[in-house]
Amino acid sequence: MQPVDVRPVGETEMLILWPDGHRSLYAQRYLRFQCHCAQCIEEWTGRQLISLDQVDSDVHALNISPVGNYAVKFQWSDGHSTGIYSYELLRGICPCKECAAKGPAS
Ligand SMILES: [Zn+2]
Ligand SMILES: [Zn+2]
16 A cells, blocks of 8 residues: 655654555654664564664654655665665554554554
8 A cells, every 4th residue: 555645744753644544653763663674674584783772862864765656765864874764663553542452464
């Protein structure tokens, strides 16, 4: 599912509007932490190589660019920009109550 809109809300949050009317509001720091690039996630085990403590508390996206029609790329203020966030991943980590109740998307 391709979002209708991906936009920062101030410097700390990121809003994604989905075509089914769902709204996902993420802390930008949380999104930075959820980066799935090879530096942040061990490819074979899916183990996270960074901890939330290591992510700057004021990290925010300087630039947002779509990748094809399946993902988006954030250029983070800490210089990290190798992560590609698929829309599937983003929807799966939506922190709202409704999604949290359903559990992670499989
Ligand atoms: Zn990364
Ligand atoms: Zn949600």
